[in-house]
Amino acid sequence: MAPCSSSYSSMHHMRISEKDNIKLRKPIVEKMRRDRINSCIEQLKVxxxxxxxxxxxxxxxxxxxxLEMTVNFLRQQLQAGVCQGDYSQGYSHCWRDSMRFLSSSEASVPPLQGLQRQDQKLQQVQRGSSSSRGPVWRPW
Structure with a gap:
């Protein structure tokens, strides 16, 4: 009977030490988290x-x-990306209208086939760039 009692006592002691271990680790983990935040802020500062x-x-x-300057910068970048998308859409629309006009023109235009190939390449690039955009990567 004595061995059971001593094993119970040692298991109880291990549980206490695990709880103490968690209590000891918590401030260390918190310090590591703060250090990561401060390191990133320092990099942004540079x-x-x-x-x-x-x-x-x-x-x-x-x-x-x-942090405020970083947020403002990222907003500007997002806005610039939207403007770039508007530019690309406008360019594509103009290109399609030009192709439609040249195709419907009764005059024979020799470089029309080359322009049509260019149009196909442009459409492929646009499809590829719009589908390649995924969610913003976050390290957590």
Whole structure:
């Protein structure tokens, strides 16, 4: 009977040590998380520092400022991407209208076949670029 009692006691002791281990690891894991955040903010600071000093040369660059500038930059990039998409759509529309006009023209246009091949290539590229866009990658 004594061996059962001692094994129960050692199992109970192991459970306590596991709980203590979790309690000890929690601050370490939290510190690692904060270090990752601070490292990323520091990298953003290096990237954005020149731009920030152009706007406010004598002020200190704080974490909130860095994050705010990053958000503004990303918004500008998204807007520029939308503008680029509008440009591409307009170009494609103009190209199709030109091809339609040249095809319907009664005058024979020798380079028309070359233009039609170019049109097919353009359509393939557009299909490929629109389907290749996936969700934004996130490391978590």
């Amino acid at each position: 990237i954005l520092e020149k731009e920030f000093h152009k706007q406010e040369p004598n002020s200190k660059l704080e974490k909130a400022d860095i």
